[in-house]
Amino acid sequence: MGVHRRLGMMGRWIGAIAWGSSAALLGTLAGATPALATPQVTEFRVPAPGGASTGIAVGSDGAVWFTEFTNDSVGRLKGGAFSIFPLPTSGLPDSIVAGPDGALWATDAANSLIWRITTTGHVTSFAIPPCTGCAYSGGSGTGNIITGPDGALWYSRPGNEAIGRITTTGDVHEFPVSGAASYPGWITTGPDGAIWFTVSDGIARMTTEGTVSQVLTGFNYPSSITTGPDGNLWFTGFYQDEVGRLTPSGSAKLFPLATSTCAPQQIASGAGALWVTCSESDFVYRVTTLGRHTAIGVPSHVPNYPDDLYAIVGAPNGAVWFTEEAAARVGRITT
Numbered sequence: 001m002g003v004h005r006r007l008g009m010m011g012r013w014i015g016a017i018a019w020g021s022s023a024a025l026l027g028t029l030a031g032a033t034p035a036l037a038t039p040q041v042t043e044f045r046v047p048a049p050g051g052a053s054t055g056i057a058v059g060s061d062g063a064v065w066f067t068e069f070t071n072d073s074v075g076r077l078k079g080g081a082f083s084i085f086p087l088p089t090s091g092l093p094d095s096i097v098a099g100p101d102g103a104l105w106a107t108d109a110a111n112s113l114i115w116r117i118t119t120t121g122h123v124t125s126f127a128i129p130p131c132t133g134c135a136y137s138g139g140s141g142t143g144n145i146i147t148g149p150d151g152a153l154w155y156s157r158p159g160n161e162a163i164g165r166i167t168t169t170g171d172v173h174e175f176p177v178s179g180a181a182s183y184p185g186w187i188t189t190g191p192d193g194a195i196w197f198t199v200s201d202g203i204a205r206m207t208t209e210g211t212v213s214q215v216l217t218g219f220n221y222p223s224s225i226t227t228g229p230d231g232n233l234w235f236t237g238f239y240q241d242e243v244g245r246l247t248p249s250g251s252a253k254l255f256p257l258a259t260s261t262c263a264p265q266q267i268a269s270g271a272g273a274l275w276v277t278c279s280e281s282d283f284v285y286r287v288t289t290l291g292r293h294t295a296i297g298v299p300s301h302v303p304n305y306p307d308d309l310y311a312i313v314g315a316p317n318g319a320v321w322f323t324e325e326a327a328a329r330v331g332r333i334t335t
């Protein structure tokens with residue numbers, strides 16, 4: 001469950017907190033009317049009941065895998081055909097990633113579990129520590145999940161003020177995050193072999209042994225982070241409609257998007273660029289490593305409301321895949 005609008009579905013831990021004065025601190029690149037690029041967008045309607053397609057990943061089988069947040073299931077899309085695999089128990093599957101063992105791994109926003117799904121659809125789960133900070137919000141307090149640099153899976157746990165590590169055999173350890181680097185929201189494997197993650201006021205770094213240092217301050221709740229094709233960290237500013245670039249040494253620059261109604265949700269690397277989903281408008285942005293960006297229009301399907309573009313991932317063949325949560329669709333961009 002992401003740390004922004006996604007939390008509203010299980011009781012927000014945070015309110016609508018405005019982005020700080022980071023633009024003045026770091027410098028910005030002025031935006032203008034979005035320049036619409038002309039790649040091909042193809043959409044695939046998730047079969048009924050179509051339960052809010054949320055997380056997305058490309059599996060070891062070459063298929064696109066996604067979670068259905070409100071339908072207790074995980075789906076696979078390959079060759080234009082869907083297969084849906086229900087969870088054995090009720091849950092809210094959210095973030096999903098291809099694991100080092102060839103299976104898919106997913107978080108659950110309702111339960112203190114990590115799901116493992118084989119490419120044939122066999123679903124099992126591993127327990128993680130109970131959420132100690134979820135008395136108000138409910139749910140599991142779990143964020144996203146990634147494959148780490150050490151052959152394990154790593155997940156963010158804002159509800160426990162922790163970053164978790166789970167091996168492919170189910171051994172779990174959560175590393176506490178405290179002080180300035182609090183509320184770990186979104187994580188990625190950095191170019192230096194460490195775990196990088198968003199926190200309540202910036203970006204922090206953790207070694208695989210659990211040593212935490214805050215690299216960047218002066219922001220309020222950046223929403224997601226990834227490693228770009230240029231070897232830098234890239235992150236989204238949900239409340240400020242910006243994308244940021246952060247070098248491993250801590251030098252940052254902000255690039256405002258050309259529309260003030262994007263509410264950038266997730267960011268991913270693919271096809272030599274960065275790709276950003278808009279939660280509040282039906283656009284996906286392509287951002288070069290120099291910060292130049294173009295908007296790609298996505299058809300609207302929900303009357304008087306955006307399709308809530310959420311997760312995004314780059315595929316090895318150069319395609320980019322994304323989920324449309326409100327429209328229950330999976331989209332593909334080819335250039």
